[in-house]
Every structure is written in structure tokens, then in C-alpha cells.
Amino acid sequence: xxxxxxxxxxxxxxxxxxxxxxxxxxxxxxxxxxxxxxxxxxxxxxxxxxxxxxxxxxxxxxxxxxxxxxxxxxxxxxxxxxxxxxxxxxxxxxxxxxxxxxxxxxxxxxxxxxxxxxxxxxxxxxxxxxxxxxxxxxxxxxxxxxxxxxxxxxxxxxxxxxxxxxxxxxxxxxxxxxxxxxxxxxxxxxxxxxxxxxxxxxxxxxxxxxxxxxxxxxxxxxxxxxxxxxxxxxxxxxxxxxxxxxxxxxxxxxxxxxxxxxxxxxxxxxxxxxxxxxxxxxxxxxxxxxxxxxxxxxxxxxxxxxxxxxxxxxxxxxxxxxxxxxxxxxxxxxxxxxxxxxxxxxxxxxxxxxxxxxxxxxxxxxxxxxxxxxxxxxxxxxxxxxxxxxxxxxxxxxxxxxxxxxxxxxxxxxxxxxxxxxxxxxxxxxxxxxxxxxxxxxxxxxxxxxxxxxxxxxxxxxxxxxxxxxxxxxxxxxxxxxxxxxxxxxxxxxxxxxxxxxxxxxxxxxxxxxxxxxxxxxxxxxxxxxxxxxxxxxxxxxxxxxxxxxxxxxxxxxxxxxxxxxxxxxxxxxxxxxxxxxxxxxxxxxxxxxxxxxxxxxxxxxxxxxxxxxxxxxxxxxxxxxxxxxxxxxxxxxxxxxxxxxxxxxxxxxxxxxxxxxxxxxxxxxxxxxxxxxxxxxxxxxxxxxxxxxxxxxxxxxxxxxxxxxxxxxxxxxxxxxxxxxxxxxxxxxxxxxxxxxxxxxxxxxxxxxxxxxxxxxxxxxxxxxxxxxxxxxxxxxxxxxxxxxxxxxxxxxxxxxxxxxxxxxxxxxxxxxxxxxxxxxxxxxxxxxxxxxxxxxxxxxxxxxxxxxxxxxxxxxxxxxxxxxxxxxxxxxxxxxxxxxxxxxxxxxxxxxxxxxxxxxxxxxxxxxxxxxxxxx
RNA sequence: AGGACUAUAGCUCAGUUGGUUAGAGCGCUACCUUGACAUGGUAGAGGUCCCCAGUUCGAAUCUGGGUAGUCCUACCA
Numbered sequence: 001x002x003x004x005x006x007x008x009x010x011x012x013x014x015x016x017x018x019x020x021x022x023x024x025x026x027x028x029x030x031x032x033x034x035x036x037x038x039x040x041x042x043x044x045x046x047x048x049x050x051x052x053x054x055x056x057x058x059x060x061x062x063x064x065x066x067x068x069x070x071x072x073x074x075x076x077x078x079x080x081x082x083x084x085x086x087x088x089x090x091x092x093x094x095x096x097x098x099x100x101x102x103x104x105x106x107x108x109x110x111x112x113x114x115x116x117x118x119x120x121x122x123x124x125x126x127x128x129x130x131x132x133x134x135x136x137x138x139x140x141x142x143x144x145x146x147x148x149x150x151x152x153x154x155x156x157x158x159x160x161x162x163x164x165x166x167x168x169x170x171x172x173x174x175x176x177x178x179x180x181x182x183x184x185x186x187x188x189x190x191x192x193x194x195x196x197x198x199x200x201x202x203x204x205x206x207x208x209x210x211x212x213x214x215x216x217x218x219x220x221x222x223x224x225x226x227x228x229x230x231x232x233x234x235x236x237x238x239x240x241x242x243x244x245x246x247x248x249x250x251x252x253x254x255x256x257x258x259x260x261x262x263x264x265x266x267x268x269x270x271x272x273x274x275x276x277x278x279x280x281x282x283x284x285x286x287x288x289x290x291x292x293x294x295x296x297x298x299x300x301x302x303x304x305x306x307x308x309x310x311x312x313x314x315x316x317x318x319x320x321x322x323x324x325x326x327x328x329x330x331x332x333x334x335x336x337x338x339x340x341x342x343x344x345x346x347x348x349x350x351x352x353x354x355x356x357x358x359x360x361x362x363x364x365x366x367x368x369x370x371x372x373x374x375x376x377x378x379x380x381x382x383x384x385x386x387x388x389x390x391x392x393x394x395x396x397x398x399x400x401x402x403x404x405x406x407x408x409x410x411x412x413x414x415x416x417x418x419x420x421x422x423x424x425x426x427x428x429x430x431x432x433x434x435x436x437x438x439x440x441x442x443x444x445x446x447x448x449x450x451x452x453x454x455x456x457x458x459x460x461x462x463x464x465x466x467x468x469x470x471x472x473x474x475x476x477x478x479x480x481x482x483x484x485x486x487x488x489x490x491x492x493x494x495x496x497x498x499x500x501x502x503x504x505x506x507x508x509x510x511x512x513x514x515x516x517x518x519x520x521x522x523x524x525x526x527x528x529x530x531x532x533x534x535x536x537x538x539x540x541x542x543x544x545x546x547x548x549x550x551x552x553x554x555x556x557x558x559x560x561x562x563x564x565x566x567x568x569x570x571x572x573x574x575x576x577x578x579x580x581x582x583x584x585x586x587x588x589x590x591x592x593x594x595x596x597x598x599x600x601x602x603x604x605x606x607x608x609x610x611x612x613x614x615x616x617x618x619x620x621x622x623x624x625x626x627x628x629x630x631x632x633x634x635x636x637x638x639x640x641x642x643x644x645x646x647x648x649x650x651x652x653x654x655x656x657x658x659x660x661x662x663x664x665x666x667x668x669x670x671x672x673x674x675x676x677x678x679x680x681x682x683x684x685x686x687x688x689x690x691x692x693x694x695x696x697x698x699x700x701x702x703x704x705x706x707x708x709x710x711x712x713x714x715x716x717x718x719x720x721x722x723x724x725x726x727x728x729x730x731x732x733x734x735x736x737x738x739x740x741x742x743x744x745x746x747x748x749x750x751x752x753x754x755x756x757x758x759x760x761x762x763x764x765x766x767x768x769x770x771x772x773x774x775x776x777x778x779x780x781x782x783x784x785x786x787x788x789x790x791x792x793x794x795x796x797x798x799x800x801x802x803x804x805x806x807x808x809x810x811x812x813x814x815x816x817x818x819x820x821x822x823x824x825x826x827x828x829x830x831x832x833x834x835x836x837x838x839x840x841x842x843x844x845x846x847x848x849x850x851x852x853x854x855x856x857x858x859x860x861x862x863x864x865x866x867x868x869x870x871x872x873x874x875x876x877x878x879x880x881x882x883x884x885x886x887x888x889x890x891x892x893x894x895x896x897x898x899x900x901x902x903x904x905x906x907x908x909x910x911x912x913x914x915x916x917x918x919x920x921x922x
Numbered sequence: 923a924g925g926a927c928u929a930u931a932g933c934u935c936a937g938u939u940g941g942u943u944a945g946a947g948c949g950c951u952a953c954c955u956u957g958a959c960a961u962g963g964u965a966g967a968g969g970u971c972c973c974c975a976g977u978u979c980g981a982a983u984c985u986g987g988g989u990a991g992u993c994c995u996a997c998c999a
Contacts, residue, residue, distance in 0.1 A: 211999060214999090262999070337997070386995085486994095588947085594928070606947090667935090682958085779965065782965075784966075873943060886979040887979080
């Protein structure tokens with residue numbers, strides 16, 4: 001084995017082998033465990049959030065697979081309607097072509113080409129992460145099977161009256177020319193203005209002043225509203241005002257939607273261009289005057305002077321014209337929330353169109369109940385509130401999109417605009433007895449991407465067929481996802497699955513945090529702070545990283561700023577840390593209810609951990625390979641104290657890991673393993689094994705026992721660690737496994753260690769703790785007194801009880817070796833102790849004679865520090881115990897524990913004070 | 923406007939039902955290339971657990987009120 005761990009080569013080697021041998025496929029068994037991957041965008045690439053999420057899922061999957069569940073991790077990708085179409089359109093635009101130049105059919109061909117070309121990126125990256133996905137069942141949301149499921153769901157919902165077509169105000173994206181759902185609109189506060197206009201009253205005297213942030217919409221005004229109880233305007237209700245620029249008269253109406261306190265208390269009502277006004281308009285039977293084209297330019301419903309102007313040009317002209325007429329009262333600065341499309345980033349317009357809707361209210365009812373009843377649990381639980389809040393006030397879901405890439409809506413129109421829903425044109429004709437001479441044309445629109453993702457848990461398993469996979473793996477065990485798509489995806493999956501399967505899609509929703517950069521900023525291309533997980537695995541030079549972060553920016557002027565920041569943060573680029581280190585970093589940060597600030601220092605630490613593991617294996621193999629490790633049942637072995645202790649410790653660790661994973665606390669599982677492997681197994685046990693293995697006088701069965709323990713405990717923790725660090729554990733296990741008597745082609749399919757508390761012996765633990773205390777006491781003196789590490793010491797022991805004597809007699813070998821002692825012996829009663837530095841282990845006094853080694857003043861300082869620590873501690877303890885209320889009311893066990901502590905500390909203090917005095921008196 | 927989350931060492935974070943001397947990693951200081959490992963070892967320094975009040979014998983932990991930050995939802999023209 002190499003001296004340092006080199007992940008690159010063995011990772012791909014093992015992944016290829018696992019995949020080729022089919023280990024990722026379900027292995028059979030009666031109890032199922034399944035996870036459906038949140039399908040990434042087929043043309044996308046992996047980001048840190050994916051990396052985090054996949055790592056969590058893979059650990060859960062590997063853990064359950066090893067525990068003998070029939071385990072399926074369903075893989076697949078999403079067609080991501082708008083996102084993908086935009087990419088292809090942008091490519092075409094670079095060649096000066098629009099999708100309309102190509103026509104629908106040709107354009108869709110292009111998209112499929114692009115999918116074939118780029119679709120492998122993300123799946124390749126998923127493999128690099130070690131994800132044990134069942135590639136043999138890979139699905140795509142526009143597969144034949146999934147498309148059939150989409151169609152089935154649409155038609156059935158339509159027939160049940162849960163999908164309908166209607167004319168409503170929608171969020172219209174004037175750049176993409178499509179409706180989008182409320183969730184796809186991002187509203188953020190921006191600086192704007194509030195314009196105050198005077199609308200003259202019809203019949204002469206005076207005017208009403210209205211305020212607006214969007215002056216151009218006045219061209220579509222249908223009324224002015226005041227509050228019904230507003231005395232200022234009560235007498236005007238029912239009269240008319242002259243709508244300037246338009247030569248129309250519009251009524252003054254009363255509606256309690258109006259806030260009397262805001263502005264003038266008069267609101268212009270534009271029913272076709274504002275969601276609130278739309279409702280007011282409906283209540284009052286006002287005309288819906290649409291003044292926009294699809295591009296949000298002014299259409300011919302407006303006065304000729306404005307027709308054809310873009311909305312922003314129209315805004316300026318309206319303001320200028322009103323000003324010219326003396327009707328502009330004033331302009332104020334005003335902060336307002338501006339709605340923008342999450343993809344296009346252009347300002348969204350409320351726009352009156354015909355669209356398809358899902359009656360979400362109806363579907364939400366059982367979906368709410370499922371969570372209320374605990375059929376679905378959120379981890380952490382607080383997300384249930386978020387879910388309820390949204391579901392209880394859910395709005396109908398606009399599912400049609402005016403795009404070409406997606407599932408086309410299975411509806412056909414005749415020339416009268418009458419529509420028919422069905423599988424295909426022929427079926428529609430037949431079912432509706434439509435003559436051949438009636439022309440039918442299919443709805444041009446496609447469905448929202450999330451419509452097909454909502455069916456993901458069951459459509460991937462073959463629904464609407466009742467397949468064996470559905471029976472076995474549905475409902476899935478857990479959904480691992482970010483909170484950002486609880487509404488987009490999680491809620492809709494719950495609704496659709498309950499409706500069509502009458503069962504939940506998953507039993508648990510594990511919601512993880514967002515991965516942010518070191519400053520806590522969201523990672524985004526435009527911020528130039530994106531880290532590609534693959535670059536953490538393979539490493540990347542500074543130049544390549546700079547290139548990656550600045551190429552293809554939407555706003556190229558940001559490039560130099562990004563370069564500066566990148567150079568500052570990664571002056572030498574990024575080192576190659578390997579997949580296992582990256583995964584372990586994710587786990588260590590996966591605590592609940594908290595976003596992750598990605599700190600490069602963490603991954604470095606876990607890279608070192610990999611190296612530690614590697615070298616521990618080298619040590620173990622060096623001592624065990626080609627040696628008798630006592631793997632036969634009948635082997636004559638004697639286990640040392642250290643052997644028995646570490647065997648217990650690994651069981652203890654197994655219990656901790658099991659508990660942590662069952663609570664989705666992968667951070668706790670990872671830290672339990674880290675601490676055990678590094679601080680117990682490597683730091684102590686490997687050291688404790690040396691006195692036996694290297695002692696020529698040691699009995700053969702004792703050596704055999706230690707070898708057996710070395711190898712079997714390592715083999716056990718390799719399996720414990722495998723779900724988190726699949727590669728390094730597999731590589732080492734290949735050699736270690738057989739030496740421990742295990743057979744099988746891969747660690748992946750070995751059984752997961754089940755903790756056995758019988759293996760834990762309390763008195764062995766105490767003995768080792770005692771040993772550690774004595775060794776640390778001596779090392780402390782050594783370190784503080786600057787005694788050369790190689791210098792062998794002669795140490796005396798004093799006081800102490802029978803247990804101390806027993807422990808010394810049984811463990812002096814360990815002490816000599818680990819504390820580098822020439823000699824350790826008891827100071828006989830009545831013998832004068834030499835001048836010495838002192839350490840304490842309970843009652844036991846450990847004396848390191850000073851002769852020539854120790855500086856008197858330094859020891860005085862050291863003792864002084866120890867003493868003052870004890871004194872602070874003691875005064876706190878005394879205060880507590882002198883408090884009658886504490887002694888009376890606290891549980892007896894707590895009180896006696898404090899009393900014992902007090903006693904021990906007092907004794908320690910006295911000892912040290914004596915010692916200090918003696919030294920001072922020299 | 924409503925709601926959620928966060929605040930612990932210089933940095934990134936643990937701390938499960940209130941009882942620890944408040945922990946880890948990184949960083950820092952000193953010493954050390956000892957036959958697994960300098961991507962290492964040994965020892966050490968470093969904390970007003972955001973602030974204020976309350977409950978309690980006892981609060982980092984529970985309650986209330988602040989402060990700061992992050993986010994979600996709904997929005998006033």
C-alpha cells in the first residue's frame with residue numbers, strides 16, 4: 001500500500017465494478033426500502049446542493065442495503081420544460097435563429113438532440129459521488145411510460161372535474177410568452193415611484209386623485225374605488241370620472257378592499273391587469289379591458305397614441321401626457337415589490353388568458369390529513385407547519401405553459417372552439433362521434449414540468465400498470481429534499497399520489513438545509529461563487545476555476561469582481577480531496593434546521609481522516625497479513641485488556657451510529673465514527689497493541705488475540721463506515737475482510753454490524769480510563785516541563801488504593817511503552833519522596849522525580865495553575881452544597897455526586913498544595 | 923404584515939428529556955521526523971453560551987421580552 005491515500009484511481013475502479021456487477025439493483029428480500037431521487041434537470045450539471053442530497057440518500061440506501069432490506073434507489077431525470085427550452089433557444093439565437101423559424105416539430109427535435117448530447121453530464125457526475133443508484137431502471141419524465149402516466153392523470157382528473165379550463169388572470173412572462181405559476185414568480189423589493197393623478201369628475205366640479213406604481217395600466221382602468229365608509233367620498237359613489245387620455249367615463253364605486261389610510265383613499269381599478277382589481281371588477285361587473293399584447297406592449301384597445309409602445313415607453317408617455325394636461329398631482333419615491341419570472345427575470349404582468357387549472361383545494365384535503373395523521377412525517381417537524389400553512393390556503397394550480405418542450409395537453413378543439421379531452425385525436429373523434437369533416441387541432445400548450453414530477457414516485461414504477469415494483473417499493477421510504485421545493489414538488493406529489501394510489505408517496509420527508517458559500521451567500525453563477533463538487537473531488541487549478549466562473553456570464557461586467565474574489569478565496573486553486581472526504585464533509589454538516597456554510601477547512605480535515613484510515617490499515621496489515629489472526633472458531637487466543645476494551649468500544653459505536661441514522665442525524669453518525677476511529681482505535685488501541693505485538697516474550701496466543709482483535713475490529717468499523725465512505729472502505733476491506741474471516745466480493749453487500757451490548761465490559765472500560773489518566777498525567781508533565789520525548793523516565797507512585805495497585809501490576813507493560821518509562825514503582829510507606837513533579841489520577845499520586853530534568857520554577861508555575869483551577873472549582877462546589885435548598889430539593893443522586901466530587905477535589909487540592917510547598921522550600 | 927429558523931472558542935459547527943470542569947475540526951503556541959501516518963504525534967492557550975427579565979435548588983438548554991441576521995408566505999394601489 002502507498003504511504004498516502006490516493007483516491008482518484010480507486011474510486012472509478014470500484015464504481016465501475018459495482019455497477020457492472022449489478023450491486024445497485026434490488027437484492028431481494030421481503031422488507032423493502034426505497035428512495036426516489038429528486039430528478040435533476042436532464043441537461044443540468046451537479047452543484048453542491050445535489051452533492052449534499054445525493055450523499056445523504058446514498059448513505060441511507062447503502063445502510064439499509066447492508067441491513068438486508070430489498071433496496072431500490074430509483075434514478076431519473078426531469079425534462080425541466082422552461083429551463084431546457086431556454087437553453088436550446090439561446091443556442092439557436094446565437095446562430096440568429098428563433099424557434100419559430102424552425103417550427104415546432106424541428107425545434108423539439110433539436111431539444112431531444114441537446115438532451116442526448118448533454119444528458120450524460122449529470123449522470124456521470126452522480127456516479128463520481130459514489131451514488132449507488134439502480135441505473136438499470138433509469139427514467140426520464142418524457143419517457144413513453146411516464147408520458148402515458150401523465151396523460152392518464154390529466155384525462156382522469158379532467159373527467160372527475162378536477163382539471164378545468166378557464167379564463168383568468170395569470171402571471172404572464174412577456175419574454176418567454178407563457179403563463180407561469182405563482183411559485184415561479186419571485187417578488188423582491190425594488191425602488192420605484194408612486195404617481196398621483198387627478199381624474200376629473202364628470203359634471204365639472206373637481207377631481208379625484210388616484211395613486212399608482214404602474215401608470216400605463218390607467219389605459220385599462222374601469223373604475224375608481226373608494227371605501228364604502230369613507231365620508232370624504234361617500235357623496236361621489238355612483239358618479240363618474242373622466243378617464244384622461246382615453247375619453248372614457250368610469251364609475252366611482254365603493255369596495256372595502258380599499259385602504260382608507262393609504263394614499264388618497266381612492267384606487268384606480270384595472271381589472272385586466274391586477275389581481276386585486278380583477279376581484280373588485282368581478283364583484284362590480286366591470287369590463288375587463290386588456291391593453292397588452294403578449295409582449296406586454298400596448299394593444300389596440302388603448303388610444304392610438306399608445307398602441308405598439310412597450311409598457312415602459314407607455315409608462316413614460318402616459319406620465320408626460322398627464323403632466324402636460326396638468327393632471328399629474330405629484331410623484332413620490334416608493335419601494336415596492338416587483339414580481340419577476342424566476343427563469344427570465346423580467347417583470348411579470350397579470351394577464352387575462354385561457355389556461356388549464358387543477359382544482360388544488362379538493363386534492364389538498366386528503367394531503368393535509370395525511371400529514372396531520374402522521375402518515376407522512378417531516379424531519380425536522382417544523383416544516384409541517386410550513387406545509388399546512390400553504391396547503392390550507394392553496395390556490396388553483398395553473399398547469400398550462402405556452403411552450404413547446406413538455407407533455408402536450410391531450411385536448412382537441414374544433415373550429416367553434418369547443419374542446420374534447422382524450423388519449424389522441426382518433427379516440428376523441430370516436431368517443432364524441434365527430435364526423436371526419438370536422439377539423440380538430442390539438443391544444444398547443446404543454447404541461448408545467450411539475451405536473452409530471454408530481455407523479456414521480458409511482459410513474460417511475462410502471463403505473464398505471466399494477467407492476468410488481470409498485471407493490472414492492474411504493475410507498476417509498478423517505479423523500480430527501482430541500483425546503484425550496486416543498487410547494488413545487490413535495491406537496492403536489494402528496495396530492496397526486498393520494499388521489500391516484502390512495503396511499504402516500506413516502507412515509508418521511510427529510511428536509512435538509514441549503515449549501516451556501518463560506519460567507520453564507522447562496523451559490524449562483526452570477527455571484528461567481530459556485531463550487532462544483534467534482535472540483536473538490538478531483539481538484540482544480542486557479543486558472544481553470546477562474547475560467548469556469550467567468551465564462552458565459554449573463555452580465556460579463558461582473559467577471560473582474562468574481563476573479564478578484566476567487567483569487568482571494570482560492571489563491572492556489574482547490575486541492576483534490578476525493579469523494580469519500582467530500583461525502584464525509586457533507587454528513588458532518590448535515591445537522592437539522594440549519595443551512596450549510598461550506599468551509600474548505602472541513603473537507604481538508606476529512607481528507608486527513610481518510611489518510612489516517614489508510615495508514616491505520618497499513619499498520620494493521622503490516623502486522624496481520626501472512627500471520628495467524630486466529631480466525632477459526634477453535635483458535636487459541638487470549639484477549640488483552642485493550643483487546644476487550646476496543647471490542648466493546650466498537651459495539652458502543654455501532655449503537656450510536658444506528659441511533660443517529662434512525663433519526664436522520666448523519667452528522668452524529670459521522671462524528672461517532674470519526675471519534676471512535678481516530679481517538680480510540682488509532683490513538684489508543686493501535687498504540688496499546690504494540691507492547692504485545694512487539695514483545696518477543698509475549699505468549700503466542702496473546703499475540704494471536706491481538707491480531708484477531710486488530711483485524712476484526714477494523715473489519716467491523718469498515719462496514720460501519722461504508723455507507724458514508726464507500727470507496728476507501730471497499731478498497732481496504734478487500735484485504736482486511738478475508739483476514740477477518742469474511743468472504744464475499746464486496747463490502748457493499750456485507751451485513752451491517754448490529755450493536756451487541758454484551759460485548760461491552762464496564763470494568764475493562766474503567767481500567768483503560770485509568771491507564772489513559774496515568775499516561776496523560778505523565779505526558780502532561782513531560783510536555784509542560786519540556787522533557788525530551790525520547791527521554792525515558794523513572795516514575796514513582798504514591799497513595800492510591802488496592803485497585804490502583806492491581807491496575808499497575810496488570811498494566812505496567814502498557815505504561816512503560818506508552819509513557820516512555822524506564823521504570824515505574826511504588827514509593828514505599830515511610831520513605832521520603834524525592835523532589836518531583838506531580839500528576840494525579842484520582843487518589844493516586846504520580847511522581848516524576850526532578851533530578852536534572854525539571855525546572856523548579858516551571859513546576860511551581862504549573863502547580864499554581866492546577867491549584868487555582870481546583871480552587872475555582874471547589875468554591876463553586878462548596879457554594880452549591882452549602883445551599884440548603886439544593887441539598888433538600890435536588891435528587892439524592894445528584895447531591896451525592898456533587899459531594900463525591902467535592903471530596904475528590906479537596907483531596908487533590910491538598911496534595912498539590914503540599915507538593916507546591918515542598919518544592920518552594922527547596 | 924404574519925410565520926419559521928439562527929445567534930456557543932479567531933473561523934466552521936456539535937451540545938438528544940434542565941444536573942459536563944461547555945466539546946470537536948480548522949487555526950494558534952511549544953516540543954517532536956519514535957519502526958501506520960508531518961494529510962502525523964504529544965502537550966497547551968483560547969468561551970460573559972447575543973442582551974434583559976422570569977421559572978427552578980440548579981438554565982447554553984425551559985418561558986417571556988428585546989437585539990442582530992437569514993429565509994418563507996401574503997401584500998397597499
